[in-house]
Amino acid sequence: MYSEDRKFDIKLRPAEVDDLQKIIDLDTLVSGIEKKTYWEDRFDRLKSADSSHLIVAGSLDPKSPDEILGFIVGEVRAWEFGSRPCGWIFAIGVSPDYRVRGIGEKLFDAICESCKKDGANSIRTMIARRDQLNMSFFRAQGMMGGPFIELEKSLR
């Protein structure tokens, strides 16, 4: 379904049930926060919503065939405050050992393609202002400030 790139020994494919724990582990490693319930919900949503996507970069190394090197998760959402159908990226993570090899870029391209097939004409994400690593990554993929602004209020 997705492309293979033997040069970097990766295979892009939709996530499978068996990937759940590996994604939780990789996300915990990358973000520093374990979000077991979040990822279980995400996997449930994959079954119920066609417009939801979780793509993994799997290893093609025969020594570690089940290893997950990276993931990207998102879905197509529409009509929130007038927003036309748009792909949303909720999270991306690449194993620190496999960075700067174009894996994130391939995951990004793959989710763009999936969202496009679901009728989205643009792709969106939300990044912490101080998260320079992810902000620079998404900028390098051509993402720019969009027509919406995120607002929030403390409820404490």
Add this chain to the structure above:
Amino acid sequence: MKLQKATQFGLYAVLELARDPSRQLSAIEIADKYGISSNHLAKVLRDLGRAGLVDAVRGAGGGYRFSSNSKRVTLMDVINIFEDIGSEASGTSDLGDGTDIGRALLVICNEIDEITQATFGSITLDTLLKTMRWQRDVV
């Protein structure tokens, strides 16, 4: 927001040179392209040289060449050579800052400053040049 002239000239020069790192250009050639003062640009190029972003090539046919890593250098790195934008520490205390309205206005100004810094800090020279190519292809 408006950048100072020296900052703007610095960005023009460093991006023009980073566009093709193998090419060397004189201050006059860059100044002519952007319609700016070559004297002012020469000073800006010296600052860029001291910061390690460009190399001066001496002698006849000399000029400047980009000498850094365009995938690592951000717009903020270049801006910081010439001015300190949006840093709370750099802001002078204005009359009225200590009042409730003054403090509330400062919170809004700091919000805008943080967005400005995050934006300039996340765009590398390579990303900007790539974005220009994408935008040109779309048109």
